Amino acid sequence: MTTATVETPETESRDARSRNTTTPLGALLRGQGLAGVLLIAVIALAGVFAGALNQFDPLAQIPSANLLGPSARHWLGTDHLNRDVAARVLAGIRLDLLIVALAVPLGAVIGSLAGLLATVNPVADVTVQRLFDLVLAFPSLIFAIALAAITGPGWHAVVIVIVAAQIPIFGRQIRTAVLAVREQPFVEASEVIGAGTWWTLRKHVLPNVIEPLVVQFALSLSVAVFLEGAMSFIGIGVQPPNPSLGSLIGESIGNLDANPWMAVGPLVVVAGLTLGFLLIAQALGNARRSG
Template sequence: MSEVLRRGQGLAGLLLVGVIAAAGLAAGLLTKYDPLTQIPGANLLTASSEHWLGTDNLNRDLLSRVLYGIRSSLLIAFLAVPLGAVIGSLAGLLASVNSVADVLAQRVFDLILAFPTLIFAIALAAVTGPGAHAVVIVIAAAEIPVFGRQIRTAILAVREQAFVEAAEVIGAGTWWTLRKHVLPQVIEPLTVQLSLSLSLAVFVEAAMSFIGIGVRPPDPSLGSIIADSIANLDANPAFAIGPLLVVSGLTLGFLLIAQALGRARRIG
């Protein structure tokens, strides 16, 4: 599976995500400005050698805010998606071996999927208040039924294979069969879904911050920078370019990785 990330779409996606992530991690080296510091007399400056993306309406360096915004976006994505994947996978695993748990899990999955992600985000923010915690909960909750149903379907399909039936015939227990024979067969589909979910998580985080229920100001967020840029594009056209390129790059990068992994799985 790792071979597909060394060429073609897989390599392109890995490089795209890697370069953006590295820029976020090296934010302190790439810019001398603090993302929260207001620079005297630097209101909505256009791009220059001093401020590569210009400054915003509150006199803050935009490059600095975009770079530190990358950190926020990736931290939330890499926290929320694995959390949802673990909970969903455990629910799907339990549902595949217990009929009562299966019924309960399916109804919970239906309930979560009944609400569009942003509608659920708005409702949650109204109860708990906006912030990064709300973004993590929304993304994790949205991924639970996705991973739960995928692993349940994969386990039920693999359990019908002849080698699994043979193991059960000779006396192998259910959990031993799952651990030794079934789970190794369903890991690959989960890696593909993980990449797709990370792509969605980047978009959801930006969307929630864009409408004001995500990462709270003055902390930098790609979505909030885009929102602030709308009323100020005439003064600084580069205001929205940085965050838009980053969100697009991360989303495309994770999608390319997912496509490469999915193609390798189908061929394999």
């Protein structure tokens, strides 16, 4: 004897909420996804509206303001060159986000195109995979040091390193996803009726591999923040007097006893950006698995 399940408004509402949390947008509006979005939004807005939040020029030297502690006038004190630390941190946020926003999408596009190329032709597949192996054989910081020795340090070196680090990651991700989706019956059916390779990729394969790429994109943003910080910290990234979060931490090393907030400010921001992007990546990944 079987019993029928009675659908009530409460049950339907609960089911609708469950479905919503499995979509990327729903994942970003609840729990850790929402926490990550809010964290990134607060930091990004602080960088965008730096001029309204702080009255000091990040490059200006303030008379009689050497290594001052935090105060109502200087939130994070001043540095060894009489510059307002808070103003430099806010400017560093803006520069870091610009670098990340340029480098990660560029690496994602190049890597995805290379991954798609590898699925079209066996010779291209072998060539692309060996190039990916070559890039992955070198740790990112070792590659960064070699690049800086050739081209010189600067923000351009940071962009190139981030792009190079992301190309094989996105390339292999999309190659694996395309090969898996291409074996599905609906793709085989389209090929049977005469659909071309690129038409099949565009209409059937790509829409089904977007979700894992979105998750990887959020994760790559957090890695890019770390790479910029590491390169600027050791002196091969953004160069003084321009402030970046990594260079600000490097400048603070010799002055921690006088004003430790020179390091605390940028460290908190780097941790916040990294954590925010990781929370978003985890939320998107959980939504994908539960969907």
